Amino acid sequence: MSTVGRFMATMSNSLSLKHGxxxxxxxxxxxxxxxxxxxxxxVASRPFYNRRCFSISASSSFANDNREYVIVGGGNAAGYxxxxxxxxxxxxxxxxxxxxxxxxxxxxxxLTKGYLFPLDKKPARLPGFHTCVGGGGERQTPEWYQExxxxxxxxxxxxxxxxxxxTLQTQSGKSLKYGSLIVATGCTxxxxxxxxxxxxxxxxxxxxxxxxxSLIESLKKxxxxVIVGGGxxxxxxxAAAVGWNLDTTVIFPEDHLLQRLxxxxxxxxxxxxxxxxxxxxxxxxxxxxxxxxxxxxxAAVNLENGSTIEADTIIIGIGAKPAVGPFENVGLDTTVGxxxxxxxxxxxxxxxxxxGDVAAFPLKMYDRVARVxxxxxxxxxxxxCVSALLSARTHTYDYLPYFYSRVxxxxxxxxxxxxxFFGDNVGEAVEVGNFDPKIATFWIDSGRLKGVLVESGxxxxxxxxxxxxxxxxxxxxxKLQSASSVEEALEIIHQSM
Numbered sequence: 001m002s003t004v005g006r007f008m009a010t011m012s013n014s015l016s017l018k019h020g021x022x023x024x025x026x027x028x029x030x031x032x033x034x035x036x037x038x039x040x041x042x043v044a045s046r047p048f049y050n051r052r053c054f055s056i057s058a059s060s061s062f063a064n065d066n067r068e069y070v071i072v073g074g075g076n077a078a079g080y081x082x083x084x085x086x087x088x089x090x091x092x093x094x095x096x097x098x099x100x101x102x103x104x105x106x107x108x109x110x111l112t113k114g115y116l117f118p119l120d121k122k123p124a125r126l127p128g129f130h131t132c133v134g135g136g137g138e139r140q141t142p143e144w145y146q147e148x149x150x151x152x153x154x155x156x157x158x159x160x161x162x163x164x165x166x167t168l169q170t171q172s173g174k175s176l177k178y179g180s181l182i183v184a185t186g187c188t189x190x191x192x193x194x195x196x197x198x199x200x201x202x203x204x205x206x207x208x209x210x211x212x213x214s215l216i217e218s219l220k221k222x223x224x225x226v227i228v229g230g231g232x233x234x235x236x237x238x239a240a241a242v243g244w245n246l247d248t249t250v251i252f253p254e255d256h257l258l259q260r261l262x263x264x265x266x267x268x269x270x271x272x273x274x275x276x277x278x279x280x281x282x283x284x285x286x287x288x289x290x291x292x293x294x295x296x297x298x299a300a301v302n303l304e305n306g307s308t309i310e311a312d313t314i315i316i317g318i319g320a321k322p323a324v325g326p327f328e329n330v331g332l333d334t335t336v337g338x339x340x341x342x343x344x345x346x347x348x349x350x351x352x353x354x355x356g357d358v359a360a361f362p363l364k365m366y367d368r369v370a371r372v373x374x375x376x377x378x379x380x381x382x383x384x385c386v387s388a389l390l391s392a393r394t395h396t397y398d399y400l401p402y403f404y405s406r407v408x409x410x411x412x413x414x415x416x417x418x419x420x421f422f423g424d425n426v427g428e429a430v431e432v433g434n435f436d437p438k439i440a441t442f443w444i445d446s447g448r449l450k451g452v453l454v455e456s457g458x459x460x461x462x463x464x465x466x467x468x469x470x471x472x473x474x475x476x477x478x479k480l481q482s483a484s485s486v487e488e489a490l491e492i493i494h495q496s497m
Contacts, residue, residue: 067096067151067176070168072158073184074099075108076378077356079131079140081182082150084386092149096178098170100157101208104142107134108186109375111212112233113406116219116240121410126209135379158185160326163349169326180389183327183339183347183354184382187320187373192228197290202298204315206233218313219244226250226301226311228287230257232405233317235270239407239417242277249309250274251282251301261403261425266453269435270417277414282309290314320373322358333360336371343396345385353389355381364398365470366424376402400470420462423451423469430480432489440486442493448472449493454486461490473497 069085071078078097082105085091099105107129114124127141138144145152153174160169161181168176189205192198204215219225225241227234230252241248256267271281286304293299301309322338331348333340339354341347341361347354356378363370377399384397404420427445435455443451449472452465473496483489 068094068179069096069182070176070178070180071095071097071182071184072099072168073097073186073356074101074103074105075184075186075356076105076131076134076375077184077186077382078182079105079107080135080379080382081184081355081386082145082148083132083137083140084383085150085390086148088386088390090390095149096151096153096176097145098153098156098158098168098176100155100171101210102155103209104130104140104145104152106130106209107375108208109134111209112206112236113240114409115209115212116216116237116243117410118219118244121243121412132379134375158326161330161352163329163352166351179351181352182385182389183330183352183358184356184378185323185325185327186357186378188323189316190319190321192287192290192316196288197292197298198316200290200292200298201296202311202313203290204313206237206315206317207320215313215315219246222246222313224249224311225313225315226309227315227317228252228301229317229319230254230259230281230283231317231319232258233315235274236405236407237315237317238274238279239277242274242279242408243410243413248278249280249282249311251285251287251303251309253284253286255283257281261421261453263429263431263441265431266439266441269439273415273417273435277408320357322371324358327352327354327358330354333369333371336360336369338371340369344388344394345381345397353385355385361397361399363401364396365400370399370401372399372401374401374403400466402466417455419453419455420457420465421451421453422465423449423472425451428477430477432480432483433486438486440489442475442480442489444475444477444480447474447477449475452493454490457486461486464490464494468493468497471497 071081082097085095103126106126110124110129117123127139131140133139156170156172156174158168159171166178168178189207191205202218204218206212206215224247227238227250230250234250235257238248238250256264257270258267288302288304290298291300291302298311298314301311324332324339327339330352331340338358338360339347341354341359343362345353345355345359357373359381360369360371380399387393400422401424402422406418409416425443427443427450430442430444433439438456441453442449449468452469454461454465473493475493475496480489480492483492
C-alpha cells in the first residue's frame with residue numbers, strides 16, 4: 001500500500017464517532033501583575049486545580065500589554081465565548097481576542113455549504129454569518145466587538161505561551177499578559193504530503209474564508225472536479241459542485257459514504273441522490289499520487305490500482321487535527337487528541353482553559369473522554385466554560401452529541417437535504433421510511449435507544465430528537481421495525497418515554 005493509501009486508511013479508522021471524535025464537519029485591561037489576585041476554585045474536589053484570577057484596577061484603557069481575559073482563536077467557540085463575557089458584563093476593557101485571520105469570529109459551517117454556491121444561487125458571504133447568528137442572537141460583526149469594548153488582534157498567530165509568566169508570544173512579536181487564557185484554536189485540515197502532490201496549484205483544503213475564496217476561484221474555471229473523502233466535507237462540497245454544473249467525482253477508501261455514521265442502507269440512498277445529480281463515486285480507492293500537468297497545476301489523480309482520473313480542481317476532505325500548536329505543554333490527551341480539560345473546561349495548568357474542537361473533555365452521559373468537532377459543541381462549550389469562570393457555577397458539562405448536514409440548498413435543486421443526528425451510533429440500527437419524503441434510523445443497544453437520525457423532519461420532530469436521545473428510553477424493537485412511517489416510529493418512541 002502506498003504512503004497516502006496507508007494514510008487515508010489510518011485516518012478512516014481513527015476518527016470513530018464511538019470514540020468521541022466528530023465526523024467532520026475555533027481588550028486589554030490596565031492592571032499590574034503585582035495586583036493580580038488568584039483564588040482556588042470553589043470546587044476543590046474537581047480533578048484539576050484552577051485559579052480564579054481577577055484585576056483590582058479600575059482602568060479599562062488599552063494602554064499596556066496586560067489583558068485580564070484572552071481568547072485565542074477566530075471561530076464559533078471564540079465568538080460565543082465573547083458573547084458570554086458580554087452577558088456577564090465582563091468584556092468591556094477586560095477581554096482580548098487574538099486570531100490569525102483577518103476577520104472577526106464567524107460560523108465556519110457555511111464555508112462548505114452556502115459559501116461555495118455560484119453567484120446566481122445566492123451564496124453566503126460575510127458579514128452574514130459572523131457569530132452568533134446560527135445559534136440565535138445579535139450578529140457579532142467587527143463593529144460589535146468594538147462597541148462592546150473587546151480588543152481584537154487580527155492576523156497575528158500565537159506562537160508560544162509562557163505558563164509561569166502568564167504570557168503569550170505572537171508571530172508579529174507581541175508579548176501579551178493574561179490573567180485567564182481560553183484556547184479556542186479549533187482544528188487544521190489534514191493535508192496530503194507534498195511529495196505526492198498535496199500542495200500543487202489546484203489542490204484545495206477548506207478550513208477558513210481564505211481557503212473557500214481560493215476554491216471558488218478554481219470552481220469558476222473548473223471543468224473536472226475530484227473530491228477526496230466521503231465524509232462531511234466530501235458530501236457538502238460535492239453538492240456545491242453540482243450547483244456549478246461541473247463534472248464531479250468523489251473518491252474514498254471506505255465502501256460507502258459517511259461510514260462513521262451512516263448505515264450501508266442509509267448511505268446507499270444518499271449515494272443514489274448524488275448520482276441522480278451527476279456525481280460519480282469511486283469507492284474503496286487508495287490514491288497513489290496527484291499528478292501535475294504541463295503548467296504545473298494539478299491535472300489528475302493516480303490510484304493504486306493503476307487507473308487515472310483527470311481533474312483540474314481537487315478538494316481534499318480527509319479529516320482534521322486539533323490545532324494545539326504552541327499549547328502542547330498545557331497537557332494533551334493521547335487518545336482523542338486535543339488539550340485535556342475537566343467538566344468545566346479547565347486544563348491542568350491553572351488559569352488556562354480549552355473549548356470547542358481543541359478540547360478533550362469528559363463526555364458525561366457516555367462516561368468517556370471525547371473531542372467533538374462540531375458547531376453545536378463549540379457554542380455550548382464556550383458558554384459553559386465562560387459562565388463557570390465568571391460565576392459560582394460548578395456543574396459539569398453534560399453534552400449530548402449532535403451532528404447535522406444541509407446540502408443542495410440552492411435554487412433549482414431537485415431536492416434540498418437536511419438531516420440531524422443525536423446521541424450515539426452504537427448497537428443495532430433500525431431504519432424506517434423510504435427517503436422520499438423522509439427517513440429515520442434508530443440505534444438500539446441493550447433495548448435502549450442510543451441514537452436517532454432523521455432526514456427531512458418537521459420542526460416539531462427535530463425538537464423531539466434530543467429529548468429522546470437524552471432519555472435513552474427502552475424501546476420495543478419489533479414494534480419499531482413494524483412502523484409504517486417515520487411519524488409512527490417517533491410516536492412509538494415518544495410513548496415509551
